[in-house]
Amino acid sequence: MPDQPTDLIQGTLDMLVLKTLALEPMHGYGIALRIEQISDGAFRVNPGSLLPALSRMERAGHIKGEWRSTENNRRAKYYVLNAKGRKALESETRNWGRQIAAINRILEA
Amino acid sequence: MALLRSIRNGIQALRDNRARNREIEQELDSFLEESIQEKMRRGMSAEAALRAARVEMGSAETVRQKVWSAGWESTADAIWRDLTYTLRRLSRTPGLALVVLLSIALGIAANATVFSIVSKFLLRGVPVGNPATLITLYRTYDHGQCCNNLPYPVYQDLREQTKSFSGVSAYYELVPASITSHNDAQRVWGQATTENFFDVAQLPMTAGRGFLPNEYRSPVIVIGYRLWKQRFDGDPALIGKSVNVSGHSYTVVGVAPPGFRGLDQVLDPQFWVPLGVLQEITANSPHEESRTTQWLRIAARLKPGISQAQAQQELNVIAERLDQAHPETDKNTGFHIERAGALPARDKQTLVLFLVALAGVALLVLLIACANVANLLLAQGAQRQREMAVRLALGATRAQLLRHLLIESLVLALAGGVLGVLLSVWATYALSSFRLPVPVAIDLSVQIDWRVLLYSFALSLFAGFICGFLPAWTASRPVMPNALKGEEALARPGRRITLRNLLVVAQISLSLVLLCAAGLFLRSLEAAAKIDTGFRSRGIVMMAVDPQLHRYTPERSVQLLSVARQRIAALPGVLSASTTDGVPLSMGHRSDGFNVPGRPKPQGENVVELYMAGPDYFSTLGIPRVAGRDLGEENPTSTRVGVVNEEFVRRFFQGTNPVGHMVNGAGVPYQIVGVVKDTKSRTIGENQRPVLYRSINQTIASDPSQDGYTFMVRYEGDPSALITAMQHEIHAMDPSLAIFNVQTMQEHMRDALFLPRLVGTLFTVFGVSGLLLALIGLYSVMSYSVSQRTREIGVRMALGARAAQVQAMIVRGGMKLALVALLIGLPLALAAARLTTSLLYGIRPWDLATFTLIPTLLVAVSLFACWIPSRRASHVDPIATLRME
Numbered sequence: 001m002p003d004q005p006t007d008l009i010q011g012t013l014d015m016l017v018l019k020t021l022a023l024e025p026m027h028g029y030g031i032a033l034r035i036e037q038i039s040d041g042a043f044r045v046n047p048g049s050l051l052p053a054l055s056r057m058e059r060a061g062h063i064k065g066e067w068r069s070t071e072n073n074r075r076a077k078y079y080v081l082n083a084k085g086r087k088a089l090e091s092e093t094r095n096w097g098r099q100i101a102a103i104n105r106i107l108e109a
Numbered sequence: 110m111a112l113l114r115s116i117r118n119g120i121q122a123l124r125d126n127r128a129r130n131r132e133i134e135q136e137l138d139s140f141l142e143e144s145i146q147e148k149m150r151r152g153m154s155a156e157a158a159l160r161a162a163r164v165e166m167g168s169a170e171t172v173r174q175k176v177w178s179a180g181w182e183s184t185a186d187a188i189w190r191d192l193t194y195t196l197r198r199l200s201r202t203p204g205l206a207l208v209v210l211l212s213i214a215l216g217i218a219a220n221a222t223v224f225s226i227v228s229k230f231l232l233r234g235v236p237v238g239n240p241a242t243l244i245t246l247y248r249t250y251d252h253g254q255c256c257n258n259l260p261y262p263v264y265q266d267l268r269e270q271t272k273s274f275s276g277v278s279a280y281y282e283l284v285p286a287s288i289t290s291h292n293d294a295q296r297v298w299g300q301a302t303t304e305n306f307f308d309v310a311q312l313p314m315t316a317g318r319g320f321l322p323n324e325y326r327s328p329v330i331v332i333g334y335r336l337w338k339q340r341f342d343g344d345p346a347l348i349g350k351s352v353n354v355s356g357h358s359y360t361v362v363g364v365a366p367p368g369f370r371g372l373d374q375v376l377d378p379q380f381w382v383p384l385g386v387l388q389e390i391t392a393n394s395p396h397e398e399s400r401t402t403q404w405l406r407i408a409a410r411l412k413p414g415i416s417q418a419q420a421q422q423e424l425n426v427i428a429e430r431l432d433q434a435h436p437e438t439d440k441n442t443g444f445h446i447e448r449a450g451a452l453p454a455r456d457k458q459t460l461v462l463f464l465v466a467l468a469g470v471a472l473l474v475l476l477i478a479c480a481n482v483a484n485l486l487l488a489q490g491a492q493r494q495r496e497m498a499v500r501l502a503l504g505a506t507r508a509q510l511l512r513h514l515l516i517e518s519l520v521l522a523l524a525g526g527v528l529g530v531l532l533s534v535w536a537t538y539a540l541s542s543f544r545l546p547v548p549v550a551i552d553l554s555v556q557i558d559w560r561v562l563l564y565s566f567a568l569s570l571f572a573g574f575i576c577g578f579l580p581a582w583t584a585s586r587p588v589m590p591n592a593l594k595g596e597e598a599l600a601r602p603g604r605r606i607t608l609r610n611l612l613v614v615a616q617i618s619l620s621l622v623l624l625c626a627a628g629l630f631l632r633s634l635e636a637a638a639k640i641d642t643g644f645r646s647r648g649i650v651m652m653a654v655d656p657q658l659h660r661y662t663p664e665r666s667v668q669l670l671s672v673a674r675q676r677i678a679a680l681p682g683v684l685s686a687s688t689t690d691g692v693p694l695s696m697g698h699r700s701d702g703f704n705v706p707g708r709p710k711p712q713g714e715n716v717v718e719l720y721m722a723g724p725d726y727f728s729t730l731g732i733p734r735v736a737g738r739d740l741g742e743e744n745p746t747s748t749r750v751g752v753v754n755e756e757f758v759r760r761f762f763q764g765t766n767p768v769g770h771m772v773n774g775a776g777v778p779y780q781i782v783g784v785v786k787d788t789k790s791r792t793i794g795e796n797q798r799p800v801l802y803r804s805i806n807q808t809i810a811s812d813p814s815q816d817g818y819t820f821m822v823r824y825e826g827d828p829s830a831l832i833t834a835m836q837h838e839i840h841a842m843d844p845s846l847a848i849f850n851v852q853t854m855q856e857h858m859r860d861a862l863f864l865p866r867l868v869g870t871l872f873t874v875f876g877v878s879g880l881l882l883a884l885i886g887l888y889s890v891m892s893y894s895v896s897q898r899t900r901e902i903g904v905r906m907a908l909g910a911r912a913a914q915v916q917a918m919i920v921r922g923g924m925k926l927a928l929v930a931l932l933i934g935l936p937l938a939l940a941a942a943r944l945t946t947s948l949l950y951g952i953r954p955w956d957l958a959t960f961t962l963i964p965t966l967l968v969a970v971s972l973f974a975c976w977i978p979s980r981r982a983s984h985v986d987p988i989a990t991l992r993m994e
Contacts, residue, residue: 027139028136028139028140028143033147047167047172048166048167048171048172048175049175051175052175052176052178055176059114059115061114070143072146074139075139076139
């Protein structure tokens with residue numbers, strides 16, 4: 001069933017979150033929604049893995065969380081990408097590219 | 110940086126863990142809220158949106174947990190919770206906790222104490238600069254036999270010829286001197302060194318400096334830190350002032366750093382003077398020109414980049430060269446390198462072996478303790494199997510249970526370790542009170558240092574793991590159905606020998622080995638104390654002076670000793686008084702090779718022990734005369750006379766009467782005027798040695814003593830009053846004289862029993878701790894088995910078994926274990942006993958008394974350990990137990 005949303009590929013969540021935050025600061029649900037929308041509903045991120053990942057990356061100093069009000073005038077924790085996170089995103093993207101290329105080569109062989 | 114931040118945030122989260130949880134909850138709420146809003150925007154009803162969002166999110170609590178576990182602090186928090194839980198649980202079984210704590214404390218204390226000896230003598234270096242490149246040199250003889258000191262000319266050859274060293278210095282190990290401060294003279298030991306010694310050692314001086322290159326013969330002195338603090342009040346202005354050293358004025362140029370006691374680990378010198386002044390301050394200094402007097406030790410500094418092996422190679426070449434240049438003295442000699450601060454090369458191997466053996470025994474005690482603790486925890490684990498099963502059933506993983514149980518044993522082990530270190534603080538204090546019966550300055554004190562603490566900590570962790578892992582492993586694997594019903598769940602079907610029984614057997618047999626060793630050493634101590642030394646061992650006070658440290662000529666010395674002896678002999682309470690140069694049983698004194706002109710060479714060695722004796726020596730010491738006369742106030746200039754013991758007669762005169770004959774000792778002739786009974790000379794356990802007593806009046810001039818001269822006074826009444834009176838008499842003649850080595854013969858005899866007392870004490874402590882531990886083990890196994898078999902016992906009694914029969918059944922079960930342990934332990938103990946042969950006095954290693962008494966004792970106490978739980982078994986009320994069904 002190709003239309004059914006699937007879980008993320010192992011180990012890509014951090015990269016996708018960083019990429020999403022590279023566009024603009026966002027709160028948790030915003031990130032989940034954005035990933036789901038951009039992937040045309042192929043990936044669904046559930047809070048059970050997203051929130052721990054955010055907490056982990058915040059602890060690692062890749063992103064910074066701050067409480068702001070949303071457009072609906074509610075308070076939510078927005079995450080902002082910082083320089084270290086940008087670097088991490090670059091290196092993870094490079095890695096990912098290498099892995100995809102390698103996998104493709106294997107599949108085409 | 111990142112690590113720092115992680116730690117900071119983690120600690121913050123831990124400190125305010127409620128705030129952190131609230132934040133996570135708020136974030137979850139906002140997530141949910143946004144999700145609902147979004148769904149409503151897409152057209153869902155509020156109710157449907159709420160439900161869908163909830164479903165998407167899953168259990169909020171799980172998410173919260175997951176977020177919380179993203180940081181390291183959650184693990185720390187979990188461990189902390191385990192820890193507090195453990196402490197709460199342990200406080201509910203204080204008896205068990207106490208026994209475990211004490212067991213481990215005993216084991217750790219034994220190890221910490223032994224390791225503090227190892228640390229002091231093997232691991233701790235000397236406080237010199239760059240100790241890795243500082244070495245000490247010894248001379249070998251007969252193709253590499255170890256080890257002698259060096260003659261001065263050989264030192265000079267080395268200093269001129271070697272290229273491996275940036276500096277070569279020499280020192281004379283121990284020099285006595287009387288140092289005066291505050292008008293009070295004290296005899297202390299120091300060292301004489303070449304002028305470059307302090308530069309070679311790169312010693313970081315506390316104050317002042319070492320010696321200058323031109324001070325080889327200058328009256329300068331470096332004071333040891335302790336002497337500086339104790340006798341000179343740590344006065345920094347002492348530098349540059351002069352002090353009275355054996356009647357000469359010496360300028361203090363420096364103070365050595367604290368803890369510096371020369372480069373040898375056991376000696377305790379407290380001052381340093383240049384080698385060239387030795388003749389001035391001591392009466393009997395070796396000749397610098399002599400190529401045969403071996404008296405100097407060498408300290409040398411390796412050049413950067415030169416290894417010890419390279420230096421050794423160069424030394425071998427030099428040795429070859431010296432062998433050829435001086436064939437009459439340097440034939441077949443060589444050099445041996447030791448790290449500076451190592452134990453004396455000659456005794457190193459023996460000492461290391463002794464320490465390794467001791468460490469092995471201490472580890473054995475710890476193993477027994479661990480077996481004991483493992484056993485107790487096993488029994489306890491069995492009682493908690495229901496709890497374990499419930500927790501497993503509720504979804505706890507086995508790893509969590511294991512962690513939990515291990516934390517428990519680690520907490521116990523570490524607490525036991527702390528207690529053990531405290532115990533060993535006391536033990537090392539007690540050990541430090543053992544003194545060697547020698548007249549020179551020796552430092553054998555041991556303390557707990559950071560190495561010991563580290564070692565104890567590691568050992569506690571290790572003990573915690575090994576005694577915790579097994580019980581934890583079995584306890585975390587209960588047979589589930591049984592356990593939930595509250596039945597025996599750890600016993601696997603078909604297993605008759607349980608782990609617990611094995612551990613108890615091992616414990617008892619190991620402690621049997623230790624106890625037998627303890628028994629042997631105690632018997633040996635008893636035998637040693639009963640050995641007839643041949644002289645009076647009580648009622649004698651000894652006190653030494655050394656007039657030659659106060660610029661007395663030999664003639665004046667003789668006069669002083671003679672008059673002082675007469676004045677002391679006239680004191681009330683004094684029966685007789687004499688003078689000598691050395692107290693017997695001081696582990697070795699003066700000796701020389703002897704021959705008798707016109708007689709065949711003696712059987713065995715020709716080495717004769719030499720003691721100086723004044724009038725009344727034999728009557729004071731209670732040595733019976735066999736033939737001839739005693740020594741009196743002999744004329745210093747007439748023919749030298751000597752009194753010999755019976756062993757001397759046996760060895761040199763084949764038992765014929767020697768009185769009137771001349772004998773020759775190292776070129777000095779003596780006329781024998783009397784024969785006395787044998788006495789022990791160096792140690793209590795030795796075979797009789799030949800002894801020649803020479804007149805003190807005739808010997809002081811030609812062969813003065815380094816140890817001073819001792820008044821030996823036989824008295825009645827209170828020795829302390831007598832000691833004061835004697836000091837008064839001596840100071841009445843010369844108030845500047847330093848008085849030293851004041852002790853009673855009884856005290857000296859106790860020191861002389863140093864070795865048997867030391868090993869006896871150590872093994873008794875080890876053995877008794879081992880026994881206690883084993884008995885606690887046996888007791889706990891038996892009482893556990895009684896509690897497990899309550900129902901069975903109830904049934905038996907209901908069927909007509911009498912209390913006595915039940916009791917016998919339980920005792921039989923326990924004694925079976927004890928007897929098996931005995932059968933295993935006895936051969937082990939007998940084998941171990943053979944290893945102790947060289948340490949025993951007067952008894953054989955397979956001592957009948959020890960090997961019947963100790964097993965009997967063990968059986969008796971095992972019986973007691975089984976009897977207590979068996980009484981409980983016999984009080985089981987059959988009705989009550991059956992009703993529980």
